[in-house]
Amino acid sequence: MAERLLTMRNVVIEGFADEQWQPIVNGIDLYLDRGEVLGLIGESGAGKSTIGLAAMGYSRDGCRIVSGSIVFDGMEVMRLPEAEVRKLRGARIAYVAQSAAASFNPAHRLIKQYAETPTHHGLLSAAEAAQNAKDMYRRLDLPEPDRIGYRYPHQVSGGQLQRAMVAMAMACNPDLIIFDEPTTALDVTTQIEVLAAIKEIVSTQNAAAMYISHDLAVVIQLADRIMVLRYGEEVEEGDAREMLARPKKDYTRQLISARRMQRDKRLLPELEDYVVLQCDHISASYEPGVPVVEDINLTIRCGQTVAVVGESGSGKSTLARVITGLLPPYAGQVMFNSAGQADAHAEVLSASYKARSRDLLRRLQMIYQMPDVALNPRQKVRDVLGRPLLFYFGFKKREREQRIAELLHMIELPADFANRYTTELSGGQKQRICIARALAAEPDVIICDEVTSALDQLVAEEILKLLQRLQNELGVSYLFITHDLATVKAIADDIVVMYQGRIVEQGVKADILTPPHHEYTKRLLASVPDMDPDWLDGVLANPAKP
Amino acid sequence: MDALRTLSKASWSAKAGVIIIAVYISAAVLAPLIAPYGETEVVGEVWEPFGGATLLGTDQLGRDLLTRLLYGARNTISIALATTLLAFCIGITAGFFAAIVGGWVDNILSRIVDILMAIPILIFALMILSVLGTSVPTLIIVVAVLDSTRVFRLSRALAMDVSVMDFVEVARLRGEGLWWIMRREIFPNTLVPLVAEIGLRFCFVFLFISALSFLGLGIQPPAADWGGMLRENAGAITFGILTPLIPAAAIAVLTIGVNMVVDWFLQQTSGLQGE
Numbered sequence: 001m002a003e004r005l006l007t008m009r010n011v012v013i014e015g016f017a018d019e020q021w022q023p024i025v026n027g028i029d030l031y032l033d034r035g036e037v038l039g040l041i042g043e044s045g046a047g048k049s050t051i052g053l054a055a056m057g058y059s060r061d062g063c064r065i066v067s068g069s070i071v072f073d074g075m076e077v078m079r080l081p082e083a084e085v086r087k088l089r090g091a092r093i094a095y096v097a098q099s100a101a102a103s104f105n106p107a108h109r110l111i112k113q114y115a116e117t118p119t120h121h122g123l124l125s126a127a128e129a130a131q132n133a134k135d136m137y138r139r140l141d142l143p144e145p146d147r148i149g150y151r152y153p154h155q156v157s158g159g160q161l162q163r164a165m166v167a168m169a170m171a172c173n174p175d176l177i178i179f180d181e182p183t184t185a186l187d188v189t190t191q192i193e194v195l196a197a198i199k200e201i202v203s204t205q206n207a208a209a210m211y212i213s214h215d216l217a218v219v220i221q222l223a224d225r226i227m228v229l230r231y232g233e234e235v236e237e238g239d240a241r242e243m244l245a246r247p248k249k250d251y252t253r254q255l256i257s258a259r260r261m262q263r264d265k266r267l268l269p270e271l272e273d274y275v276v277l278q279c280d281h282i283s284a285s286y287e288p289g290v291p292v293v294e295d296i297n298l299t300i301r302c303g304q305t306v307a308v309v310g311e312s313g314s315g316k317s318t319l320a321r322v323i324t325g326l327l328p329p330y331a332g333q334v335m336f337n338s339a340g341q342a343d344a345h346a347e348v349l350s351a352s353y354k355a356r357s358r359d360l361l362r363r364l365q366m367i368y369q370m371p372d373v374a375l376n377p378r379q380k381v382r383d384v385l386g387r388p389l390l391f392y393f394g395f396k397k398r399e400r401e402q403r404i405a406e407l408l409h410m411i412e413l414p415a416d417f418a419n420r421y422t423t424e425l426s427g428g429q430k431q432r433i434c435i436a437r438a439l440a441a442e443p444d445v446i447i448c449d450e451v452t453s454a455l456d457q458l459v460a461e462e463i464l465k466l467l468q469r470l471q472n473e474l475g476v477s478y479l480f481i482t483h484d485l486a487t488v489k490a491i492a493d494d495i496v497v498m499y500q501g502r503i504v505e506q507g508v509k510a511d512i513l514t515p516p517h518h519e520y521t522k523r524l525l526a527s528v529p530d531m532d533p534d535w536l537d538g539v540l541a542n543p544a545k546p
Numbered sequence: 547m548d549a550l551r552t553l554s555k556a557s558w559s560a561k562a563g564v565i566i567i568a569v570y571i572s573a574a575v576l577a578p579l580i581a582p583y584g585e586t587e588v589v590g591e592v593w594e595p596f597g598g599a600t601l602l603g604t605d606q607l608g609r610d611l612l613t614r615l616l617y618g619a620r621n622t623i624s625i626a627l628a629t630t631l632l633a634f635c636i637g638i639t640a641g642f643f644a645a646i647v648g649g650w651v652d653n654i655l656s657r658i659v660d661i662l663m664a665i666p667i668l669i670f671a672l673m674i675l676s677v678l679g680t681s682v683p684t685l686i687i688v689v690a691v692l693d694s695t696r697v698f699r700l701s702r703a704l705a706m707d708v709s710v711m712d713f714v715e716v717a718r719l720r721g722e723g724l725w726w727i728m729r730r731e732i733f734p735n736t737l738v739p740l741v742a743e744i745g746l747r748f749c750f751v752f753l754f755i756s757a758l759s760f761l762g763l764g765i766q767p768p769a770a771d772w773g774g775m776l777r778e779n780a781g782a783i784t785f786g787i788l789t790p791l792i793p794a795a796a797i798a799v800l801t802i803g804v805n806m807v808v809d810w811f812l813q814q815t816s817g818l819q820g821e
Contacts (some may be wrong), residue, residue, distance in 0.1 A: 324719055361721045391720060437716070473562040508669055541795035 005208045006032040006055060006176060011068030013050050013059060013232075020135045022102060024050050024063060026232040032176070032208045039240065040212045041255070043456035044427075047232040048212045052178045056093045057085045070140030078279045078466070081121045090117040094169035098181040100161040111149030129171065140197040144520050158312075163197045170201055176240060177209045183218060187311035187483055188527035195221055196540055214257050214456055217529035221536040228252050229531030234352060241533055245537065247285040252392050254458055256531060274337060276477050277323070277364075278346065280334035292318045293501045296332070298420045303471065305478040307509075308490035309485060309524065313499040316481045320447050323479070324366055325353030330422050338363055338444070362392045365438035369450035371430035377424040381408075381433055382418040388440040409437040411466060413431040428459035435466065439474070452487060462492055485528045489513065547793030556810055570800050574623050577616040584611070585617045586768045588772070593779075593787050603789055606778050610728075615796060618770040625686060625765065626752040633751070634744060637697025641701035642728045644698070645705035656702070659695045665693050668757065675763045685764060693751055700743055704736040711735075738812070745808030749801045756797055771776060772797050 013025040025047040032038050032384060040048045043187060046050045050063065057077035057337040059065050070077040072093065078084060080116040089095075097103045104113060114136075115129035124132060130149070137145035140163045153161055162182055166358055169177055178539035179198060183191040202209050213219045220240050228243075228251065247253045282296040293315040300306045308316050321327040322336055328351035335346040350356050368374035375384060385404045389395045395403060405415045411432040422430060431451060438446050448467070470489055471478065481490060488495060488509075496522065497505040505518040513523065529535055553564065572581070582601075583589050587609060594604040640659075644652040662670075667672040671692055678684050708714065709732060716732050756773025758764035765771040767778075772793040779790040 303620045326715070326719070353721075356721075361719060364719075366710045366715075366716070366719060370712065374716060376713045376731055376735065378737075386719060391722070441720075 003034045004031060005034050005073055006030075007069075008051070008055065008072045009069045009071075011051070011054060011070065012064055012066040013047070013054060014066050015050075015060075015063045017062075017186075021064075022390075024232050025054070026381060027068070030235060030237070031225060032210065032538070034175070034208055036204050036225065037202055037209045037211055037223045039219035039226040040229060041209060041214065041216055041226060042229035043214060043458065044236075045231070046229040046298055048214075048229055049180050050232075051229075052095070052180050052210055052212050055093065055176065055178060056089050058089070060491055080085045087121065089124065089332065090174075091121045091172045092174050093176045093178065094172070094174040096165055096169045096177065096179045096182045097498065098149065099185050100165040101158065101185075102164060103151065104161065106153050109150050109152055110156070114149065114164075114168045114171055117168070118185055121172060123172055132171065133167065136170055137164070140164075140167050141193070142167075157190070159186055159193050162186060162190075162194045165196070166201060168196050170205070173205070173207075175207055177207055179211045181213055183347065184213065184215070186225060188485070188529075189311055189523060191218070191529075192527050192536075192539060194538055196423050198222060199536065203373070215529070216457075216533050220531065220533045221529060228255070244533065251337045265520045267269060274302050275335075275346070276302045276337050277479070278335040279319070280333050280335060282319070282334070284318060284327055284328045286327070286330040288317075288330075290366065292499060293322065293498075296322075296503060298496050298503070298506065300479055301493075302444075302477055303475040304493040305471065305480055305491050306494045306496060307495045308481060308486040308498055309313075309482060309488050310498035311524075313500070314498040316483075316498055317449055318482055319498075320366070320378050320449050324364060325356060325445060328352050337361065348544040356369070357437070359394065362441045362446040363389075364447070365443040365445070366447045366449065367434050367438050370435050370454050371427060372454075374434050375430055377421070377423045380418065381420050381425075384422060384433060384437055385440050388437060390443055403440070407440055408468075410439065410470065426459075428463060431455060431459075431463055432466065435463075435470070439470065439476075443476060445477045445479060447481070449481045451480075454485060460487075461490075467491065471526070485525060493506075497524065514538075549721070559806045560810030563803040563810065564575055566767045566799060568802030569602075570619055570623060571618050576618040577620050581610075581613040581616045583613045585771060587613070588765060593782050593785070593789055602792055603787075605775065608765040610794060611775075614775055615772070615793065616623070617774045618775060618793065619796070621765050621771045622752065622755065622767055622773070622797075625682065625771075626748060627757055629686045629690045629693065629751045629755070629806045630744060630748045632666070632686060633693040633747065634697050634740070635696070636690060637694035638701045638733070638740065639728075640694070641698040641703075642705045643730055645702045646709050646724060646727060646732070651665030652702075655698070659698050662692065662698075671754075671759065672763055675758070679761050680766055682765070687759070688711075689751060689754060689758075693747060693754075697743065697747065698785065701736065701740065703730050704739055708757045742812045744813060745804050746809070749804055752801065753797065759784055 007136075008030050011025060011329075012023060012026050014021040015024045025446060028047075028051060030038065030051075036146070040051060042048050053059060054065055055072070057070060057080070065078065067394045072088065077088070099371055104110070111130055113134050114133040115126050118124040118129045118132070119126055128530050133149050134146050136171055142148050142160055142163055144532065148156065148160070156164065166182070182198065183194050186194060189239060202222065209222075211219055223240045224236065226240045226243050227237040228249070230251055235251050236243065236247070243252065244256065246497060269492070277300040279296050279298045283291050283294045296319060298306060308319065310316050318327065322329050333351070334349040336349045337346040349360065354363065382404060385407055386400050389400050389403055404418050408415050408417055413429065413432055417429075422433065425433065454464055455463060464487065468476065470476065470510060480487070492509050495506065495509050496503055497512065497518065499520045505519050513525070517525065526539055553561070567718050587611050588607060590600060590608050591606050592604065592606055592608050594600055594608070596603050600610045600612065604617070605611050605614060640655055644655040658660055671688055674688050675685065678688070696799060714727060717727050754762050756771070756776070759771050759773030760777040762777070775793040776790055779793075782789045
């Protein structure tokens with residue numbers, strides 16, 4: 001029987017919202033033994049992070065731990081004086097946050113920040129801590145472990161920074177480490193490095209870990225046990241492999257199947273097949289001499305979805321900015337068939353959106369990654385959807401109301417949503433409104449820039465289904481920009497793989513996803529976690545790195 | 547109705563502020579009806595004490611101080627309000643324009659504002675007013691232009707933050723004009739800090755005009771205004787007569803009242819919860 005390290009019993013945590021205290025976490029029981037990894041999984045608002053922080057006896061501003069007991073290594077954390085709890089934090093319980101970039105102090109070198117906690121707690125001298133840090137950097141497979149600590153946070157990559165943060169959490173040899181979405185902000189290719197580092201640490205340290213994530217495929221790589229949370233309550237809890245094989249609850253089943261979505265059979269017999277948009281040798285840059293995208297050629301056919309994949313910094317979003325005319329390219333042009341007929345001659349789009357006619361602007365719409373900032377918080381849904389109707393088609397008030405109701409119906413929201421302010425909607429609903437706004441213009445092409453990456457998995461899946469259904473009904477074409485290969489598999493007809501501003505491979509989905517692959521595509525494909533607990537070990541055993 | 551319900555839940559200081567403002571506004575509007583005498587009518591001896599035929603005594607020419615105070619509210623508040631609103635129209639339009647268009651437009655506008663701000667505002671106003679003469683429209687325009695430089699700075703900074711949001715990009719890509727983007731996308735999202743600023747600016751303008759009147763370049767006699775009354779009666783204080791303190795108190799109380807309401811508004815809209 002392993003040693004019991006942490007027990008939380010009937011923990012209730014409330015947050016202050018809408019002028020009253022509302023439960024965020026509603027009576028959670030959990031335990032954690034030494035040498036064990038517990039995965040906490042759930043959508044945003046499920047209370048995962050709140051539980052993680054509560055394990056350190058901490059609650060965020062505006063939250064309070066109302067009742068319950070939190071026992072860490074035989075000590076009741078709730079009843080310890082604040083000074084004692086502070087000694088636990090950092091030294092015996094460590095926390096790894098989602099965004100390393102936001103958690104490091106940009107003004108200090110990495111190694112100084114590493115040494116801060118152990119020297120503060122009086123465990124190590126500064127020199128010992130520095131030596132320790134170098135060993136830890138080496139164990140986590142960071143490049144140049146003896147030197148990297150003397151860099152500033154902005155001088156290392158995102159994945160390296162996240163690993164440096166894992167190293168920092170290990171500085172005091174903690175008994176419990178809480179990982180709060182440590183890889184969510186990373187590309188799949190860098191995610192592997194960090195996962196490998198975490199796995200190495202957890203398995204060799206005889207520590208316990210709590211791994212918080214919304215991505216089940218990631219959690220099962222590390223966790224021995226998994227707890228599924230929803231609305232601050234436990235859905236189910238159990239052995240990771242057991243749960244994966246035999247989920248007990250519907251919600252868990254949905255989570256497991258979320259990544260297995262496939263493209264529906266196409267039902268577009270009546271559509272003519274022609275190229276609606278074509279990028280012709282496009283190169284663009286933000287400053288002269290530093291091209292961000294180079295020599296991009298791609299075509300979007302009517303009623304089809306072209307997915308552009310690549311990790312961050314590959315120039316995907318820049319390409320979208322060039323096509324929409326926000327960033328005029330320094331070479332190449334965008335051709336657009338605005339007549340809507342196969343035999344019509346494609347015209348060259350003006351490089352800047354300012355020179356494009358209103359009709360051309362209408363035909364090319366865009367949906368953004370962050371629905372929160374893509375909707376004016378001071379407008380009602382009626383204003384958001386009504387404006388393009390008035391602007392492009394000059395609809396009178398009655399026609400407009402009718403069309404808004406139709407659009408809301410199309411995106412599966414009730415008609416009375418027209419009266420709501422955009423801030424009163426959930427993330428998924430906001431994204432639906434963004435889709436409706438694009439549809440209101442009756443476009444030929446919609447550019448979707450990472451439209452699902454800010455959403456929870458199940459919500460994202462619904463958005464993808466909606467986009468597909470709309471394509472089948474309306475015959476609109478999508479240029480789908482994403483870093484998520486699961487999304488690509490789900491919706492694409494054609495795939496364009498971008499790497500460092502260039503297209504490395506493009507073609508029909510089946511061709512790209514079946515071997516032989518380009519080296520980079522191979523690595524990208526290999527980096528996507530499968531719903532398989534042994535996937536990470538398999539990848540690490542056979543590295544597909546070029 | 548909604549506004550009333552919100553107000554009934556407001557803090558006592560906000561209610562006090564609203565009452566103060568309401569009293570001042572009704573005094574200003576109703577001045578000819580409730581004032582016991584004419585604006586420039588001499589009713590007694592110089593600096594008569596409180597009570598008797600004149601409730602607050604008389605001023606340095608023997609005019610009824612209460613009457614002067616009521617008419618003064620009219621002149622001072624209306625001119626200050628007109629000036630503030632004009633300053634905001636100029637400042638916001640120019641500030642938003644500079645932020646959205648950017649580039650050399652922003653540069654030129656910002657440098658002009660820098661130059662205007664480099665000269666102490668009171669000295670600048672005195673200089674221009676003594677050249678142009680002191681009619682009410684000139685006074686309003688000069689003070690508004692000088693004050694709009696501060697508004698420009700604020701609204702430019704606010705619009706810079708909002709104009710990089712995706713919803714503004716959506717509007718641009720839709721083909722919306724500059725005016726529409728300024729009015730419908732940016733303005734509503736900068737409203738909270740701007741309203742806070744308008745309250746403070748109103749107080750500053752109000753004090754500034756009083757100061758100009760005190761120096762003889764503001765509202766011209768025989769029209770009543772509080773700054774001017776303060777100056778004209780200042781001598782009385784050496785005789786131990788409290789008359790000059792009354793217009794001073796009128797200025798102070800209104801300033802406090804406006805600030806109370808602004809504080810409340812800020813708290814409401816910024817979501818800060820006062821416990």
